Amino acid sequence: MNTKFNLLLFLSLALSQFVHAQEEYGRKLVKTLASDKFAGRGYVFQGDKKAAAFIAKEMKKSGLSPLGDSFMQPFNLPANVFPKxxxxxxxxxxxxxxxxxxxxxxxxxxxxxxxxxxxxxxxxxxxxxxxxxxxxxxxxxxxxxxxxxxxxxxxxxxxxxxxxxxxxxxxxxxxxxxxxxxxxxxxxxxxxxxxxxxxxxxxxxxxxxxxxxxxTAYFQPQYSTQNVCGFLKGTGNSDSTIVITAHYDHLGAIGKKVVFNGANDNASGTALMLYLAQYYGKNKPKYNMIFLAFSGEESGLLGSKYYVANPRNELSKVKFLLNLDMAGTGDDGIQVVNGTIFTKAFDTMKAINAEKGYLPDVKVRGPMNRSDHAPFYEKGVPSFFIYTLGGIAAYHDICDRYETLPFTKFNGYANLLTDFIATF
Structure with missing residues (x-):
């Protein structure tokens, strides 16, 4: 009796520590990416470059290799910034x-x-x-x-x-x-x-x-920014690929004291993507996995459009793509864009959640072209764009900060995604 109780206690404590580690890692990443040091991850004070270097370092620590010759995929975009x-x-x-x-x-x-x-x-x-x-x-x-x-x-x-x-x-x-x-x-x-x-x-x-x-405004017609691209080899013989994406850019700053930190949008989605990279670095996946952190999303999906026009992998070999944006709440569950298109995948995700109770709800939505899945979907890549619902209303303002982000369902969301990916 005592042995059984002790085993259950051990498993309960181990699960608690695992869950705590998930959120702790996510919080650590968001706290860094949404700090004033990163200047709103825009195109002033090299905020985007600092963020990209940090993301590449985290990918490397998790055991990812560069996708292509480098983790960085440079491209240019127009940017009007306010350096003073x-x-x-x-x-x-x-x-x-x-x-x-x-x-x-x-x-x-x-x-x-x-x-x-x-x-x-x-x-x-x-x-x-x-x-x-x-x-x-x-x-x-x-x-x-x-x-x-x-x-x-x-x-x-x-x-x-x-x-x-x-x-x-x-x-x-x-x-x-x-x-x-x-x-x-x-x-x-x-x-x-x-x-x-x-x-x-x-x-x-x-x-x-x-x-x-x-x-004081400064217009840069050809500002050089970058996507960050990591690769993880699968254990199987298939050349099919699961792709996880998130945009890391935000709106920058007006001078050094008025910063649009973008904790929920989208330091949180980037943190969830990097958590999954860490998870699969330790728990080798069946399929190859690619992790893409995009710049230029707030400028019109320019980073993902550039990647699709200059891909570092065969898009036809992508089994499924998950695009993660605003992952820091979840009081009302998640919204799954393209769920009405890829109904089998959506039904699978909803069934997992119904069984495990990870999130309050998994809601379906049709196609929309307002995030980085869209250029891939237009090329025929099966894809979901997912974002959390409820909680704080901060969005594209100075209130979207680490200190106000609740991380309500970060753990459940992460677990739902790993369970979902395991079904492929």
Whole structure:
């Protein structure tokens, strides 16, 4: 009786230590990748290069070999970056970047003081928009638009086109957008002629308002970045391959103090990919495995598109591809994109979860082209794009930090994936 109890206790403790080690490794990786040292893993302060070197080092430690001549696959992309701290002041009061003011990622440099003039006309009306562009009364001024009022007359995509038009054309020097929406940023892949600054929780209630801007932008049309590519030989004789991918890039920084750390998006997916590399380094897989960490996802899937155009493996030999993004929550389970296409694989994954209870739910979704599986899928590679659901709402903002990431179902998610891969 005691022997049986002791054995059960030993197995329980061993499993607990294993689970703890999974999350501990994931947390360690996310804490590093999402630290300010990596500058948001963008194209300023060599954030992408620091991240790529770290990922390659982790792959090598796990027993992976370079896929090709090197772990690194270099390619170029356009990047508009902000290498110096930006300042925005309204009527003599400094606004906090990321909280009360946010620079559009396509903005050029600007330095000066500008009178603020409101524009109240409906700019979904093309005549009104053309009139604003040509109106010389706004020459050299900062024009102020109320986003909420404009959205009463147009769809969000139409509003974005209006903003882009006014960043390229018009007599004004600066575009200000008063918004109530949550601040989110994006990767800048071009530089407009005029800067745009989003303002929130600020009143323009003076008889005469003045905005003072000091913004330094640097456009790099051919910035050299890199994918990171690792290979693990399988134990079988098959040349079929399982591919695990995650994008490691994020949005960078505005100066050194306003950093978009991207803990969930996608340091967490990168950490899960690297955990799987470590796991299979210790537990040799049946099939060959390839691990791809992409740069340029936030710039339009540029890293994965480059890889598919210049593959280091035969895409026709890929048995299945799993693309991991935002793996740090899971309160409501996971979403499986392409689950309606590859129904047998999805049903297998859902059945495993139903039996083992790893996650609250495994939800199905049809095709979408917004992550790095898409270029592979378009070439006929069977693939899932998976992301966790629920938990924190931080996304493309300064709040997506390691300290706020719960890792709710990291262990269960990892176990589901290894069980799923074992079915091939």
């Amino acid at each position: 701290a930006a300042s925005v002041a309204l009527n003599g009061s400094d606004l906090k970047i990321g909280a009360n003011a946010l620079i559009d990622a396509a903005s050029p440099s600007v330095n000066g003081a500008f009178e603020v003039l409101p524009v109240n006309s409906n700019l979904n009306n093309l005549q009104n928009l053309k009139g604003l562009v040509l109106d010389k009364r706004f020459q050299g001024k900062a024009i102020l638009l109320d986003e909420e009022a404009q959205l009463a007359h147009m769809k969000p995509e139409e509003w974005r086109r209006v903003v882009m038009t006014l960043m390229q054309e018009g007599q004004h020097a600066v575009l200000l957008v008063k918004t109530k929406a949550k601040f989110t940023w994006r990767a800048g892949t071009s530089q407009a002629k005029k800067p745009a600054v989003y303002i929130k929780d600020v009143n323009f209630d003076q008889p005469k308002n003045e905005i003072v801007l000091d913004i």
